[in-house]
Amino acid sequence: MSPTSTSATGSGALPPVAPEVLAEAVGSLSARLLKKLDAATSACGANAVAGADGSVSVRFGEDAAVTLRPGPSGVVERAEEALCGCLLAPRCLHRAAALGACPLADPADRGPEATPDAADPGPDPSPDAADRAPGASPDAAPDPAPGASPGAAAPARAGAGGSGPAGPEPATPAQARAGVALWGAGAEALAAGVVAGGAVVQAELLRAAHTARLAGAPRAEAAALRVVRGLRGARERGAGHRLADLTAAFTELLRTAALLAAGTGGAAAAGTLRRAYAAQGSLLVHGLCREPVLTATGYGGVVTHLLGADGFAYSLSDVRPGGLARARGAGAASVALGGGVLDHAGLSRAGLRVVGATVSADGRLGAGRGVRATATPGAGWDEQPLAALFARPAAEAVSALLAPDAEPGLLGCDVEVVGAAGEHLLVRELSRDAGVPAHAPLLRLRAAHPHPELAHTANLRRLAGHPGLAVRVLGRPDPDRAATLSPLAVGPVPGAAYTLRLPPEWRGRADLGYDRLQGEHFPGGAAPGGAPAHPAPGPDPLAESPLWRVRRLLETGVAGGRRAVAESARGPEAPAAYGPLRRAGFAAAADLASALVLEADRRPRDVFGRLVDATADGYAWAWLAAAAHLGAAQRSLVAASWC
Numbered sequence: 001m002s003p004t005s006t007s008a009t010g011s012g013a014l015p016p017v018a019p020e021v022l023a024e025a026v027g028s029l030s031a032r033l034l035k036k037l038d039a040a041t042s043a044c045g046a047n048a049v050a051g052a053d054g055s056v057s058v059r060f061g062e063d064a065a066v067t068l069r070p071g072p073s074g075v076v077e078r079a080e081e082a083l084c085g086c087l088l089a090p091r092c093l094h095r096a097a098a099l100g101a102c103p104l105a106d107p108a109d110r111g112p113e114a115t116p117d118a119a120d121p122g123p124d125p126s127p128d129a130a131d132r133a134p135g136a137s138p139d140a141a142p143d144p145a146p147g148a149s150p151g152a153a154a155p156a157r158a159g160a161g162g163s164g165p166a167g168p169e170p171a172t173p174a175q176a177r178a179g180v181a182l183w184g185a186g187a188e189a190l191a192a193g194v195v196a197g198g199a200v201v202q203a204e205l206l207r208a209a210h211t212a213r214l215a216g217a218p219r220a221e222a223a224a225l226r227v228v229r230g231l232r233g234a235r236e237r238g239a240g241h242r243l244a245d246l247t248a249a250f251t252e253l254l255r256t257a258a259l260l261a262a263g264t265g266g267a268a269a270a271g272t273l274r275r276a277y278a279a280q281g282s283l284l285v286h287g288l289c290r291e292p293v294l295t296a297t298g299y300g301g302v303v304t305h306l307l308g309a310d311g312f313a314y315s316l317s318d319v320r321p322g323g324l325a326r327a328r329g330a331g332a333a334s335v336a337l338g339g340g341v342l343d344h345a346g347l348s349r350a351g352l353r354v355v356g357a358t359v360s361a362d363g364r365l366g367a368g369r370g371v372r373a374t375a376t377p378g379a380g381w382d383e384q385p386l387a388a389l390f391a392r393p394a395a396e397a398v399s400a401l402l403a404p405d406a407e408p409g410l411l412g413c414d415v416e417v418v419g420a421a422g423e424h425l426l427v428r429e430l431s432r433d434a435g436v437p438a439h440a441p442l443l444r445l446r447a448a449h450p451h452p453e454l455a456h457t458a459n460l461r462r463l464a465g466h467p468g469l470a471v472r473v474l475g476r477p478d479p480d481r482a483a484t485l486s487p488l489a490v491g492p493v494p495g496a497a498y499t500l501r502l503p504p505e506w507r508g509r510a511d512l513g514y515d516r517l518q519g520e521h522f523p524g525g526a527a528p529g530g531a532p533a534h535p536a537p538g539p540d541p542l543a544e545s546p547l548w549r550v551r552r553l554l555e556t557g558v559a560g561g562r563r564a565v566a567e568s569a570r571g572p573e574a575p576a577a578y579g580p581l582r583r584a585g586f587a588a589a590a591d592l593a594s595a596l597v598l599e600a601d602r603r604p605r606d607v608f609g610r611l612v613d614a615t616a617d618g619y620a621w622a623w624l625a626a627a628a629h630l631g632a633a634q635r636s637l638v639a640a641s642w643c
Contacts, residue, residue: 013050014058014098015070016105018077019206019225020213025082025096026203033093038198040097042236048101058098060086066098075105100199104206104225106297107218171263174215175270179260181208182220186253187620189227193561194234194246202228212260217270220260223253234559240296244551247558251627254620277358277366284309285365286379286386288410289474289489290348292327292454292513293319300326302333304344305410305488306352306365311385313409314363318344324453331514337365338373345514349507351378362407380508381412381472382494390414390472394429394443395642398477402635411485412474414493418442419534420464423450423457424484426537430470430493441483441642442537448476448486449513456487459512463490467534468527470496474509480634482540482641487512498527541637546580550593550630554623557600562619565600589633592626 029037040060048058056068064086070076076099084095171179185208189201209224230246232238259269285306293301301319308314316337318330335342342350353374358366365371379386389412397411415427425445445463447456463471472494475487491509492499501521502510510517557565568577578590599622604612 013048013056014102015056015068016075017082017099017102018075018105019228020210021076021079021082022096022099022102022104023203023207023210024079025090025099026199027207028091029093029096030091033096034200036093037096037100037200040093041100041199044094044097044101048098058094058101060094060097064092064094066094068098068102076102077105096199100202104229107213107221107225171260171270172215175212175217175220175260176263178208178212178215178217178220179257179262179269181211182224182253182257183261183617183620184208184615186224186227186250186257187616189231190250190254190557190620190623191562191616193557193564194231194559195564196561197231197235202231212270215270217260219270220253220256223249223256227253243555243559247551247555247627250558251624251631254624255628258624277360277364277368280357280359283314283354283357283359283365284351284376285314285354286351287348288386288389289509290331290344290511290514291488292331292449293317294324294327294449294451294454295319298323300324300328300330302327302330302344304335304347306347307385307389309385311388312363314359314365316344316347316365324451328453331511335373337367338371341373341375345511346375348511349378349509351376378507381474381491382508389474395639398642399639401477402479402639404632404635408476408479410474410488411477412472413485414470414472415443416532417463417467417469417471418532419467420461421537423447425460425464426534427471427473428532442535443642444481444484444537445473445475445487446478446481446484448488454513455516456512459490459510459515459517460487462517462522466522466527467531468498468529469522470499477638477642479638480542482542482638498523541641542634545586545637546584547586547589547630547633547637549577549581550589550626553593553596554627554630557596557623562600562616565597569597569601586633589626589629592622592629596622596626 026034026037044058044060047060048056050056054070056070057065058068059065064084066082066084068076069081069083071078071081076082079090082090082095082099084090084092084098086092086094089095185204189197189205192201205224205228209221209228212218212220212224226249227246230241230249233241234243234246256269285308288305288307290302290304293299293303298321299319300322301317303315303317303319306314306316316335318333318336320326330344332343332345335344335347337352338354342352353376354365355372355374356368356370358368358371360366381387381390389410394411394413397413400406401409401411414430416430418426418428420426421444423446427443427445428440429443431440445460447460449456463469470493472491473485473487474489474491475485478484478486489509489511490500492502500510500517501523502508503521506515510521553565553568556568560567578593581587581590581593596619599619602618606612
């Protein structure tokens with residue numbers, strides 16, 4: 001079975017596998033073989049050998065070898081593409097272990113025969129937004145997608161979302177059944193935790209994910225796949241694993257499954273496999289900035305943020321496999337819209353008149369055959385409609401962006417540089433009337449993409465070297481950190497004497513991911529009136545609050561399962577564990593945490609010692625309630641930190 005020639009060895013040679021193929025292989029094993037599956041899976045990755053014909057062979061001793069022959073998409077999508085030479089095949093431990101060692105295929109990588117039909121008049125090569133890693137960090141809970149609205153949640157987009165807000169669409173019967181299956185699998189996986197979330201638990205999640213795919217609920221499928229990847233990373237102790245990310249993935253999975261199972265919020269909870277584009281007619285859009293995109297799954301590219309004359313946010317993206325090299329090069333690539341009249345560097349500083357435009361619900365412009373585009377001069381940041389982004393106080397804008405039902409978006413504000421603080425740049429917001437108010441809180445600017453090959457970090461360091469500099473900033477507020485903004489572009493503050501001096505061809509803005517600030521871009525001498533005082537950042541209301549106790553309890557459940565949460569109530573400090581929460585005014589958080597611990601320890605049995613309720617439904621509901629409340633409380637604290 002060994003190939004005659006090899007091109008790679010080890011786990012890196014293994015091809016991606018479709019979730020349903022792995023789930024079927026695990027489901028066919030006997031109870032005796034299931035007990036051996038985790039050990040067999042961890043041991044077989046190093047034995048993979050890639051052949052010149054595209055196949056991969058995994059040998060198990062002298063008597064058995066598994067051959068994987070991926071299809072044209074490079075993914076093992078059918079059962080017959082994974083063959084074993086032992087007598088028990090295909091219901092053998094070798095085949096299930098080899099498939100279990102393979103990485104899970106992304107929905108975007110699947111062949112067309114595995115993809116449910118979806119109408120889409122234009123290409124959308126970008127991967128799922130949840131796979132987008134901020135600065136190449138491990139993929140985690142949902143990160144704000146490129147192209148999201150830079151303002152507060154807007155009403156339905158005319159032409160793309162109807163003429164006005166519409167009520168939530170109910171889930172289809174198939175989606176509701178998929179939600180029930182996902183909830184059951186997710187609840188059992190949560191009760192097991194990382195410590196017991198092996199191949200069998202993961203296979204049940206994958207089977208439920210496939211059910212969601214067939215029901216037309218790709219968002220629910222993606223949520224289940226993120227949990228499986230998180231469990232794999234935690235059990236393998238991968239370098240990119242973060243328990244907080246897996247906790248967020250469980251929260252998203254249970255929330256989505258609950259909505260689908262209840263039959264409510266069908267379209268929002270199910271998502272769409274590919275963005276649905278609707279005719280918008282003619283549009284005039286103005287470039288705001290461009291942002292490099294780098295994902296944990298090997299995609300790279302650029303997204304250019306745009307603002308329409310109607311005040312709505314739009315975007316145009318070019319994201320494909322290629323990683324860092326493509327993220328760096330795509331910033332100057334031609335725009336794939338209406339004949340490519342501009343590149344992304346030009347579009348971020350110019351305008352575009354689009355005829356026959358097609359737009360998705362989140363503002364992405366489609367590139368259908370009937371779309372025609374013509375370049376226009378565009379507008380500066382100090383001209384309408386772009387100037388409106390910088391008109392509101394930052395605290396007011398952030399409060400709207402962090403509202404429960406708001407779309408993630410971009411924030412514009414004028415600030416004065418204070419200085420560096422570790423990896424962050426400290427600034428204060430400029431008052432519209434009298435400079436920097438004494439009571440203005442210190443804000444932290446954090447590199448949007450900290451990869452050293454991108455320009456964000458180097459540009460922030462240059463800015464930190466000019467205390468007192470007035471800067472206009474456009475960025476994305478961090479929903480998980482107090483008073484923190486991830487800047488995407490900067491420019492001079494209109495009317496300020498000590499501000500940036502950018503070349504005319506930059507049109508008053510510098511894209512921090514692509515343009516590199518140099519000495520000639522800064523004013524000479526020191527700031528008028530001297531450099532501002534450089535106080536240490538004040539207390540972080542999020543880090544200092546006793547909500548960390550709830551967060552630790554939720555993460556304990558993810559890591560150790562239901563048993564670990566129940567054990568947390570048996571220590572000597574357990575009775576007073578949530579007293580600090582109540583004294584700080586977080587009575588609801590204390591009640592929900594206590595209810596979670598009680599539910600974790602509730603295992604009623606009949607007179608014969610058998611469990612009366614063997615499901616994990618009650619425990620999963622208690623965990624999800626505590627997680628939802630924690631998320632809302634943290635958002636409120638983050639919004640307050642900007643005031």
